[in-house]
Amino acid sequence: DAKTTQPPSMDCAEGRAANLPCNHSTISGNEYVYWYRQIHSQGPQYIIHGLKNNETNEMASLIITEDRKSSTLILPHATLRDTAVYYCIANNAGNMLTFGGGTRLMVKP
Amino acid sequence: ETGVTQSPTHLIKTRGQQVTLRCSSQSGHNTVSWYQQALGQGPQFIFQYYREEENGRGNFPPRFSGLQFPNYSSELNVNALELDDSALYLCASSLAGWETQYFGPGTRLLVL
Numbered sequence: 193d194a195k196t197t198q199p200p201s202m203d204c205a206e207g208r209a210a211n212l213p214c215n216h217s218t219i220s221g222n223e224y225v226y227w228y229r230q231i232h233s234q235g236p237q238y239i240i241h242g243l244k245n246n247e248t249n250e251m252a253s254l255i256i257t258e259d260r261k262s263s264t265l266i267l268p269h270a271t272l273r274d275t276a277v278y279y280c281i282a283n284n285a286g287n288m289l290t291f292g293g294g295t296r297l298m299v300k301p
Numbered sequence: 302e303t304g305v306t307q308s309p310t311h312l313i314k315t316r317g318q319q320v321t322l323r324c325s326s327q328s329g330h331n332t333v334s335w336y337q338q339a340l341g342q343g344p345q346f347i348f349q350y351y352r353e354e355e356n357g358r359g360n361f362p363p364r365f366s367g368l369q370f371p372n373y374s375s376e377l378n379v380n381a382l383e384l385d386d387s388a389l390y391l392c393a394s395s396l397a398g399w400e401t402q403y404f405g406p407g408t409r410l411l412v413l
Contacts, residue, residue: 233409235391235404235405235407238404241401288357289346289393291343293343
């Protein structure tokens with residue numbers, strides 16, 4: 193799996209959009225970009241994934257650059273319950289998930 | 302809620318003992334993956350079971366073993382426990398093979 197790079201921590205004001213960046217410059221053509229989050233001491237929660245096109249679901253939007261070397265997870269209206277560690281993972285369909293350090297997002301009132 | 306359940310939620314063992322952790326996959330899923338998460342680190346892949354067969358293994362010694370049953374529930378067994386085995390053990394189920402994985406709440410193991 194391609195290595196991903198994320199900032200170790202970010203802050204966001206409650207009600208504002210949280211934009212979490214991820215670099216995956218060595219991603220290969222068959223690797224998807226997956227996002228999970230982990231709220232303290234709980235199991236990771238699947239958020240969204242994509243290959244080339246931008247994706248949106250009820251939780252978030254995923255924007256992938258045209259060259260696929262980076263992506264951004266957008267939480268449109270962050271709440272205090274969105275405080276968590278967010279993991280960006282480049283993963284092909286035939287492999288296990290490889291978690292890095294993630295970004296610790298703190299949503300502040 | 303993913304529908305993936307794990308038991309027990311917490312467990313305390315002593316060095317050298319053996320432990321069995323259990324996981325029930327989400328309805329309709331035939332694949333279970335196990336991960337170990339040490340304090341302050343991301344989860345590390347242990348192995349995956351697909352239709353009762355091991356379908357991939359991470360860098361863990363043979364004393365970590367598993368089983369998957371016909372109803373697709375799974376067990377993780379760890380023999381000869383070491384202090385470093387203290388961690389959160391997570392299972393994740395997926396529809397088939399390496400499809401999107403959905404995690405359970407985990408079992409926190411403490412080895413004294």
